[in-house]
Amino acid sequence: MKDAASAGTLAKQDGLLADPEQVQTLQQLAQALSLLLAGSGLSMRQVARRTKHDPVPVARETGGKMLRGQRLASKAVTLALVTHLGVPAPDLAAWERA
Numbered sequence: 001m002k003d004a005a006s007a008g009t010l011a012k013q014d015g016l017l018a019d020p021e022q023v024q025t026l027q028q029l030a031q032a033l034s035l036l037l038a039g040s041g042l043s044m045r046q047v048a049r050r051t052k053h054d055p056v057p058v059a060r061e062t063g064g065k066m067l068r069g070q071r072l073a074s075k076a077v078t079l080a081l082v083t084h085l086g087v088p089a090p091d092l093a094a095w096e097r098a
Contacts, residue, residue: 020091020098029098030069036085037067047084056080 018035022028037044044067048060056076063081065071073081075096082095 020094023098026072027069029072030067032098033081033085034067036082036087040085042085047081050084051080054080058084 018032018039020032023032037047042050044060044063047058047063051058056079058077058081062071062073062077066073066078066081079092079096083092087095
């Protein structure tokens with residue numbers, strides 16, 4: 001699913017793209033993160049386990065609330081999440097702006 005020409009667009013599901021450049025609202029961010037998660041093949045529980053001992057862990061509950069648009073996490077947590085969902089370093093700036 002990764003395409004070097006995508007400039008931050010990494011996951012596609014049912015014709016929808018996770019494009020951080022298009023994010024303007026919390027709900028749009030939640031949708032984009034949900035698409036990334038779906039495209040990664042991971043569950044939020046798996047992400048939480050993988051990040052448990054990282055400098056910036058992503059708790060399952062926090063990630064779930066982010067994916068449902070119920071919570072805006074810190075920039076560090078958001079970037080940790082998208083990194084574990086497969087966003088390459090060159091594309092992180094677009095997710096940081098989102």
